[in-house]
Amino acid sequence: xxxPAISIRNLTKRYPTVAALDDxxxxxxxxxxxxxxxxxxxxxxxxIKTIVGALRPTSGSVSVLGHDPxxxxxxxxxxxxxxxxxxxxxxxxxxAQNVRFFGAAHMSGDDLDEAVARALAFVELSDRADSPVxxxxxxxxxxxxxxxxxxxxxxxxxxxxxxxxxxPELRRAFWDxxxxxxxxxxxxxxxxxxxxxxxxxxxVALISSGxxxxxxxxxxxxxxxxxTIRVWQRDGTVRDHNADDYRxxxxxxxxxxxxxxxxxxxxxEDVLLHLIEEAR
Amino acid sequence: xxxxxxxxxxxxxxxxxxxxxxxxxxxxxxVLLLVFLKVVFDAMDVPSVGQQRYAVLGVSYVIHFVxxxxxxxxxxxxRVQGTLVRMFINGYRRLExxxxxxxxxxxFATLQSVLVLIVAHFLFSLDYSMGELGQIFLVLWLLAILMxxxxxxxxxxxxxxxxxxxxxxxxxxxALFLSGIVVExxxxxxxxxxxSRVIPLYYSTQVFGSLFxxxxxxxxxxxxxxxxxxxxxxxxxxxxTLREEL
Numbered sequence: 001x002x003x004p005a006i007s008i009r010n011l012t013k014r015y016p017t018v019a020a021l022d023d024x025x026x027x028x029x030x031x032x033x034x035x036x037x038x039x040x041x042x043x044x045x046x047x048i049k050t051i052v053g054a055l056r057p058t059s060g061s062v063s064v065l066g067h068d069p070x071x072x073x074x075x076x077x078x079x080x081x082x083x084x085x086x087x088x089x090x091x092x093x094x095x096a097q098n099v100r101f102f103g104a105a106h107m108s109g110d111d112l113d114e115a116v117a118r119a120l121a122f123v124e125l126s127d128r129a130d131s132p133v134x135x136x137x138x139x140x141x142x143x144x145x146x147x148x149x150x151x152x153x154x155x156x157x158x159x160x161x162x163x164x165x166x167x168p169e170l171r172r173a174f175w176d177x178x179x180x181x182x183x184x185x186x187x188x189x190x191x192x193x194x195x196x197x198x199x200x201x202x203x204v205a206l207i208s209s210g211x212x213x214x215x216x217x218x219x220x221x222x223x224x225x226x227x228t229i230r231v232w233q234r235d236g237t238v239r240d241h242n243a244d245d246y247r248x249x250x251x252x253x254x255x256x257x258x259x260x261x262x263x264x265x266x267x268x269e270d271v272l273l274h275l276i277e278e279a280r
Numbered sequence: 281x282x283x284x285x286x287x288x289x290x291x292x293x294x295x296x297x298x299x300x301x302x303x304x305x306x307x308x309x310x311v312l313l314l315v316f317l318k319v320v321f322d323a324m325d326v327p328s329v330g331q332q333r334y335a336v337l338g339v340s341y342v343i344h345f346v347x348x349x350x351x352x353x354x355x356x357x358x359r360v361q362g363t364l365v366r367m368f369i370n371g372y373r374r375l376e377x378x379x380x381x382x383x384x385x386x387x388f389a390t391l392q393s394v395l396v397l398i399v400a401h402f403l404f405s406l407d408y409s410m411g412e413l414g415q416i417f418l419v420l421w422l423l424a425i426l427m428x429x430x431x432x433x434x435x436x437x438x439x440x441x442x443x444x445x446x447x448x449x450x451x452x453x454x455a456l457f458l459s460g461i462v463v464e465x466x467x468x469x470x471x472x473x474x475x476s477r478v479i480p481l482y483y484s485t486q487v488f489g490s491l492f493x494x495x496x497x498x499x500x501x502x503x504x505x506x507x508x509x510x511x512x513x514x515x516x517x518x519x520x521t522l523r524e525e526l
Binding site: 073101106 | 367
C-alpha cells in the first residue's frame, strides 16, 4: 500500500465553549472516494477546513500528500481542489467568469480557456456558461461551485456537503463525476449527512461530536445490520424473528399456518444511528 | 503586477461593471455633494476667491470619504460570503489580493476624480490653469489611493459588515474638523494638532495650501510625499493583517 493521501493524528480543535474535534485520528488511502458521514455539527466541516489549511488545529497533526496544510500551503494549494459548504461564488459574475477566476490561480491563456470549458462541461453547465450566477437555481450554483473546485489538475478533491440541497437526479450525476475523478487517480473526500450516499463511497468515517466512531467500508457497515425473518401467518398476524437464530427458530417458524416469509435487512441509517447512540 | 493580481483586478472590475447601481451611486453621489456645496457657498455669499479654494478642499473631502467607503466593505464582504477563503485555498496570496482590489478601485477612483474635478471646474467656474488642475488631480488621486488602502485595512479588521459601520463616522467626521479645511490646524489645541497628523486629509489640505499660496503643490514637498508613502505603508499593513485562516 502506498503513501496515504491524508494522515490525521490526534487532531483536536477546541473553541472557547466546545471541542469541535477531539483527539481525532484517521488515514485516507490514495485514490479512494472517502465519505465523512455524521449529523450536523459532528465536526465534518471543521475537519475539512483543517485539512485544507483554513483552520489551525489546537493540537495534533495533519499531513496531506506528505505536507503540512499550513507550513506547506503553497505546495498543497496547487494540488487540491476545495468546495466549501456555502457556494462562495460571485453572484454578479457569470458561471464561466467564476470558474475562470478560480482557475486563473493555477493557469493562464489557452490552458485556462480549455480548463474552464472542460469544468463547465463536467458539471453539464456549458449552455449556461454566460448566465450570471444570481440567475441560476440552487442546484446549478452547486454545480458552478463544483466546477470552481475541479477546474485545475488536482490530486485531492475535498468537497464539503456537495450534494446538500441537490435533487436525486443531479446527486446521481455528482457521484458519477466523483467516481470518474477517483478513476483518474485522485482522492475524493466528500462530507455528507445523507446516509443513502454512504454506499457510493469506497470507505466512510462516521463522525459524531468530534469523535471518529467508525472507519469502514460500506460493505462492513451493511454486515453490521441485523436481518429479521418476517413471517406472515394465514390468520393475518405478522411476527419478526431474529435471523441470527434461524437454525433453532426455523422449525417453529415454518408450519402450516405460514403464508409468506421475508428476510428484512435493517436500514443502513438505523445502523449508523445505533452507532451514534451507543457512542453517546 | 503579477498575473494573480491582474486576475483579481479584472474580476473586481467586472463586478463593478455588473453592479451598475453601485457604480452609478459612486459617481452621482460625489457630484450631488458638490452641487450642495455650491448651493451653500452661494447662500453664504462666499466671495469668488474663497469659492476657488474651498471648492478644491470640498472636492478633496468628498473624494476622501467616498474612496474610503469604496473599499471598506470589500474584504469583510468576501470573508462573509466565503470567497476570501476560497481565493486563498486556490493559491491567491495576500499581497496579490490586496493589490488586485487596489488596482480595480484605483481605476474606478481615477474616473471618479476626473469627473468630479470636471464638474467642480464648471460648477464653481474654477480659474486654474491646466497645469494647476493637473496638480490638483494628482493630489486627489493619491488621497483616494491612501483612503482606499485605509478602507481595505479597516475591512480586514472586521469580522462582519456591522463592525465596519462605526469606523465610517470615526474616520470621516474628525477629518472635517481637524484637517484644516474648516479651521486652521495651528489654531487648534495641541492635542487636536497631534490628532490631525494621523488624518490623511490634513496632508492633502497642506499641499493644497501651498498650491494656493505659491502655485505649486511641491512647495510642501514633505506633505505631498507623505500621501504615497502612507498609502504604501497602510497597504503593506493591510496585506500583513489579511487573515488567511478562519
